Amino acid sequence: xxxxxxxxxxxxxxxxxxxxxxxxxxxxxxxxxxxxxxxxxxxxxxxxxxxxxxxxxxxxxxxxxxxxxxxxxxxxxxxxxxxxxxxxxxxxxxxxxxxxxxxxxxxxxxxxxxxxxxxxxxxxxxxxxxxxxxxxxxxxxxxxxxxxxxxxxxxxxxxxxxxxxxxxxxxxxxxxxxxxxxxxxxxxxxxxxxxxxxxxxxxxxxxxxxxxxxxxxxxxxxxxxxxxxxxxxxxxxxxxxxxxxxxxxxxxxxxxxxxxxxxxxxxxxxxxxxxxxxxxxxxxxxxxxxxxxxxxx
Numbered sequence: 001x002x003x004x005x006x007x008x009x010x011x012x013x014x015x016x017x018x019x020x021x022x023x024x025x026x027x028x029x030x031x032x033x034x035x036x037x038x039x040x041x042x043x044x045x046x047x048x049x050x051x052x053x054x055x056x057x058x059x060x061x062x063x064x065x066x067x068x069x070x071x072x073x074x075x076x077x078x079x080x081x082x083x084x085x086x087x088x089x090x091x092x093x094x095x096x097x098x099x100x101x102x103x104x105x106x107x108x109x110x111x112x113x114x115x116x117x118x119x120x121x122x123x124x125x126x127x128x129x130x131x132x133x134x135x136x137x138x139x140x141x142x143x144x145x146x147x148x149x150x151x152x153x154x155x156x157x158x159x160x161x162x163x164x165x166x167x168x169x170x171x172x173x174x175x176x177x178x179x180x181x182x183x184x185x186x187x188x189x190x191x192x193x194x195x196x197x198x199x200x201x202x203x204x205x206x207x208x209x210x211x212x213x214x215x216x217x218x219x220x221x222x223x224x225x226x227x228x229x230x231x232x233x234x235x236x237x238x239x240x241x242x243x244x245x246x247x248x249x250x251x252x253x254x255x256x257x258x259x260x261x262x263x264x265x266x267x268x269x270x271x272x273x274x275x276x277x278x279x280x281x282x283x284x285x286x287x288x289x290x291x292x293x294x295x296x297x
Contacts, residue, residue: 032104036112036134036141040100043143047095052083060135060142068128068150094119110134110141115151127151157189159214162239163221165266166192166212169297172274176200181294190214212237229253235262242266256282271295 039058046054056076065073065082073082086093100114111133118126133145172179178199183192194210208227215222221237223246233250243265250258261278275290 032107032110032136032141033102036102036104036110039134039141039143040097040112044095044097050087052080052087055083056080058143060137060144063142063144063146065146066148068148090120092121108136110136116148155190156214156216157185159221160185160189160192160212163192163212163237163244165272166194170294171297172292172294223248225250233258252281258282258286260286267293 043055043058046052046058056079059076059079061076062074063076063079065079067073073079096117096119098115098117100112102110102112104110111131113131114129116128116130118128120126127150128148129151130146130148132143132147134141135144136142166183167185168183170181170183179196180199181194181196183194185192190213192212194212196208196210197204198206206227206229208225208231210223210225212221212223214220218236223235223237225231225233225235225248230253231250233248235246235248237244237246239245243263246262246264248260248262250260252258258281259278260276260280262274262276265273267273272294273291274294275288275292277288279286279288
């Protein structure tokens with residue numbers, strides 16, 4: 001009986017002590033998180049300054065870095081050499097972080113998770129997901145482990161959400177003509193179809209269909225257009241600030257070649273402004289069109 005009571009009391013004391021430790025850790029966590037975030041900022045600053053020594057100093061002596069390609073770099077000295085080589089090979093590269101999370105599950109271990117953007121001139125940013133482990137040594141937080149992996153490529157349907165403002169029925173009308181456009185997702189949402197109808201004096205003069213999709217190789221939106229006169233064409237879509245620039249080439253019914261730069265600028269009221277510049281048919285410049293406000297019905 002006494003033996004069981006002693007075990008019971010020992011268990012109670014152990015639980016109480018553990019509770020006190022967790023409480024203290026919880027109390028220290030905000031300060032620890034602030035110190036870790038300060039280290040994160042210092043790491044980014046050292047990268048911007050191309051300071052391999054300062055970056056390596058933020059690691060533990062035996063720290064490990066696993067690159068997206070599967071290479072394991074172990075130890076502060078090897079890390080420093082790796083940073084130096086990277087700076088030599090990539091002079092214009094920048095790195096930005098997307099508000100990483102920091103958890104402090106114990107008094108001496110913290111976990112950082114986030115997304116990094118590797119930015120190079122004239123190229124789309126490289127997106128990398130990462131998990132970093134920080135440990136406290138002699139009262140100072142150090143980076144002990146970093147695991148990186150290329151972020152999975154978004155599905156075409158996810159990419160097309162950027163153009164979801166096009167969905168619906170649109171009308172551009174004046175005294176002589178009417179242009180009606182209807183946009184919708186295809187099944188599974190991997191393409192957008194735009195059917196259009198041009199009417200003059202109330203009579204349909206031209207109809208056609210445009211299909212817009214995501215090109216995972218060129219990392220851009222592409223479109224293909226076919227009209228009832230037998231013409232066909234294609235275009236590339238790129239976002240520039242608050243507007244979309246569509247560069248098109250087209251083969252007309254008579255075999256001539258046309259090109260244009262169409263600009264679509266969404267407005268806060270749900271409409272968008274359309275204009276066409278740089279118009280050309282077989283090397284002969286054509287007048288610009290627009291700007292025209294297109295209204296959703």
